[in-house]
Amino acid sequence: MAKVKSKYVCQNCGYIAPKWMGKCPECNEWNSFVEEILENNPQNFKNINVKNDKPIKLSNVSIVKEDRFTTSIFEMDLVLGGGIVKGSLVLVGGDPGIGKSTLLLQVASNVSNNRKTVLYVSGEESMKQIKFRADRLGISGEDIYIMSENNMDVVIKNINEIKPDVLIIDSIQTVYDPKISSSPGSVSQVREVTNDLMRVSKGQGVATFIVGHVTKNGSIAGPKVLEHMVDTVLYFEGEKSNIYRILRAVKNRFGSTNEIGLFEMMGNGLTEVKNPSKLFLSNSHKNVAGSITVATIEGTRAVLVEIQALISSSNFGTPRRMAIGVDYNKIVMIMAVLEKKVGLMLNDQDGYVNVVGGIVLNEPAVDLAIAIAITSSFRNVEVDRSFVVFGEVGLTGEVRAINHIQQRLNESRKLGFSNCIVPKSNLEGVDIPKGLNVYGVSNIEEAFSIIF
Known part of the structure; x- marks a missing residue:
């Protein structure tokens, strides 16, 4: 009788070892190795959907626009790049209880109302729970x-019989391939099940949505190759204690990866947030110190966000700096510029900067707003709530040009703001909306003279 051979696979990164190890040498994770039995007869893999076995010239390839259909959810279509692409493979990740299953069930309902057949496969819930x-x-x-x-064999059998337009697998960690000896959720199982789904999706033109669990650090559980195999990776973000959810694309072969979709969790499911700017603006309409509105770009849309700063005397030898929603190093740099160029004595002051609404801002256009919010709090001078500011601040105190100036101005005027401070180099060729006063500045001193 032939000896049974086995291998040990790290469930965090997929590293393979001939024997059990306490710590993975690849990802440094402890107690992540699981034994898997090696098959005597390796399975024969089939091609996904190969029509040409010979290379052809790039110039001879005909371009056909992707066959899409809508989910009837604008925010979802926006993140997907214009709708669901026929034959695409979409991975949806997020924390437990965040609303992944609810969102996909609403997508299934809307798609079925457009005369599309949907197969919803759940490995975690019974059919009564889904009902x-x-x-x-x-x-x-x-x-x-x-x-x-x-x-997975039963799932594929039903796919061949029903021939759905949309397939939803909830979740990939609960489905197993009987040809693989390891348990569901292991690296081998996740990889092989995803490969089967990819073959079905590409071969039969079925748009497939896969729900993926996430690890404690927020990344999708399973091997990293899972994210490489799919066409689109969506992350559903938000706190369970907060009613707002953000759907973000981190990979999309059929659209932009900069788009976000905003939803509100209600008693009857997820509803779209029609005006994202109101979500990220404070409820206070009074002039206060340390608060300013900035026009930022998320994907192709402009969003107005409130930035708050608090400067207070430090009780320690080294003052504290804290940033929520913006880069910590950016706060340190801007405070250094304010000390050097404006003369603010911040070396004995604690500095706290917060972006209202929980959104993360990475673009340099928020620099000027952060500088004004910090200065306003330090001087305890109120800022007129009718102002919107944006611009990049350099180390010499200059205000540099940014992109998408027209979208920012239009959004500012649409929400009722009447004054806007922008980089002076951005004003050429810009169509200023009626009723909006725009001030062009070259450095932070000019911006401060206008707003204070």
């Missing part, structure tokens, strides 16, 4: 087929 959620969301589901199944 309870559908009733709570007001979904009848005439063209939605549901099944509670973990065996």
Whole structure:
């Protein structure tokens, strides 16, 4: 009788070792190795959908626009790049209880209303549990087929019989391939099940959504190759204690990776946030010190966000710096510029900067707003709430040009702001909206003379 051979696979990064190890040498994770039995007869892999086995010239390849259909959810279509692409493979990740299953069930309902057939496969819930959620969301589901199944062979059999337009797998960590000896959720199982789904998706033109669990550090559980195999990776973000959710694309072969979708968790499911700017602006309409509004760009849309700063005397030898929503190093740099160029004595002051609404701002256009908020709090001078500012601040105190100036101005005027401070080099060729006073500045001293 032949000896059974096995290998040990790290469930965090996929590293393979001939024997068990306490610590993975690749990712330094402890107690992550699981034994997997090696098959005597390796399985034969099939091609996904190969029509040409010979290379052809790039110039001879015909371009056909992707066949898309809408989800009837504007925020979802925006993040996907214009709708669901036929034959695409989409991975949706997020924390437990954040609303991934709710969102996909609402997508299934809208797609079925457009005469598309949907197969919803759940490996975590029974069919009665899915029905309870559908009733709570007001979904009848005439063209939605549901099944509670973990065996991938059974799932593929039903796909071949029903021939759905959209397939939803909830979740990938619960489905297993019986040809693989390891348990569901292991590296080998996740990789092989995803490969089977990719073959079905590309071969039959089925748009497939895969729900993926996340680890304690927020990344999708399983091997990193999972994210490489799919066409689109979406992260559903937000705190369970907060009613707002952000859908963000971190990979998209059919659209931009800079788009975000905003949702609000209500009793009857997720609803779209029609005006994102109001979400990120404070409820206070009074002039206060240390608060200013900045026009930022998320994907292709302009969003107005409130930035708050608090400067207070430090009780320690080394003053504290804290940033939420912006880069910590950016705060340190801007405070150094204010000390050198404006003369603010901040070396004995604690500095705290916060972006309202929980959004993260990475673009340099927020520099001027941070500088004004810090100065306003330090001097305890109120800032007129009718002002919107944006611009990049250099180490010499100059205000540099930024992009998408027209979208920022239009959004500012649409929300009722009447004054805007922008980089002077951005004003050439800009169509200023009626009723909006725009001030061009070359350095932070000029900006301060206008706003204070």
